[in-house]
Amino acid sequence: MTSTPIPLAGVVQSADHQSAVTAIYDHWLSASGLPGRYVPLTISADDLGEVIRVLPRAGFVGLNITRPFQRLVLDHADIITDRAALMSGANTIIFRKDGKIHADNTDGYGFIENIRQGAQGWNPKSGPAAVFGAGRAAREVVAALLEVGVEEIRIANRTRPRAEALRAEFGTRIVVTDWVKGGNIVEGAMTIVNATPLGSPGQQDFRVPLDGLTRGAVVSDLAIAPEITRLMRVAMQMGCYPVDGIGMVLYQAAPAFERWYGRRPEVDQTARAVATGAYSS
Structure with missing residues (x-):
């Protein structure tokens, strides 16, 4: 047998x-x-x-x-x-x-589906998106957001040329801002994504000013740990919808x-x- x-x-x-x-x-x-x-x-x-x-x-x-x-x-x-x-x-x-x-x-699919399930009713066309980072994870996020119809994506990265490279590849819907002015890109944004390692164990804290967060915005942190990052905690305090990386x-x-x-x-x-x-x- x-x-x-x-x-x-x-x-x-x-x-x-x-x-x-x-x-x-x-x-x-x-x-x-x-x-x-x-x-x-x-x-x-x-x-x-x-x-x-x-x-x-x-x-x-x-x-x-x-x-x-x-x-x-x-x-x-x-x-x-x-x-x-x-x-x-x-x-x-x-x-x-x-x-x-x-x-x-499947990373882009996973990112979008996680937001749709974690913040039901999310509308990608409700306003601009703000993305922190310009590495591979950010690239996946940007491509996925453009595919579902986000009309403007603001990017801030500690190394500006990497962000400019994303704009050159994905077009004029990408708006690049210097990292030191990163707090500005969350103002009026309805989807905010941390695609950097900042805030993860062993990394520096994510210290971008967040007082410009809009109530009702979706805030996604791709960090796997801790389970609730500083960004997510601030998002909850300001009436936003936090979505974790898990x-x-x-x-x-x-x-x-x-x-x-x-x-x-x-x-x-x-x-x-x-x-x-x-x-x-």
Whole structure:
């Protein structure tokens, strides 16, 4: 009698990256009653192409890809979605039954879905957005906000040329402001996003003046920890709708799980508790 192989999924990570995402997928597999395993894989950039070509033969149905491999993995994909091409990187790999390697990026989807669920009734066209940061996370946020119809995105970054590069790429709906005047961009903004590491453990505090926050605005902090950042705390005090970073992790992970295992997982309070516990441990 032959046994049915257990479908495997995994995360390709650098040697110094500890993936709490493993706990999320393990929870969803258990909650769904599905056979499967989620496996952390630490490999070198030089071996990436060779390894991902072999993994389907070992029973893998897909992978998550962490930095710094997200751009590099595109060189080894047969199919690249428009989202992954726009982001110049993929966070999700699907090993198709026809043998092709499919690269996608679900970060933008996760960001928007997290806001829609965390601040129900959010209207992207209700006013300008203010984004702090100009790195990869900010780029994903900007692309996602433009896609859903935000008409003006104000950006402040500690290194102005990086913000100017986003404006050059995404066009005149981007307005760049010097970091020292960052407090100005929240005035009248209805969506505010911290896409910097500031405020996370081991980082400097997020000290941008927030007295210009508009009551009823949606304020999203992409920081995973602490669970309630200074930005979110101030947002609540000023009558805004705070949206944390844990939800984005969950909502970007859900479509990958569905592509691999054929079932959409629940992003519920139990999943949030698992994710919060994993990132705080």
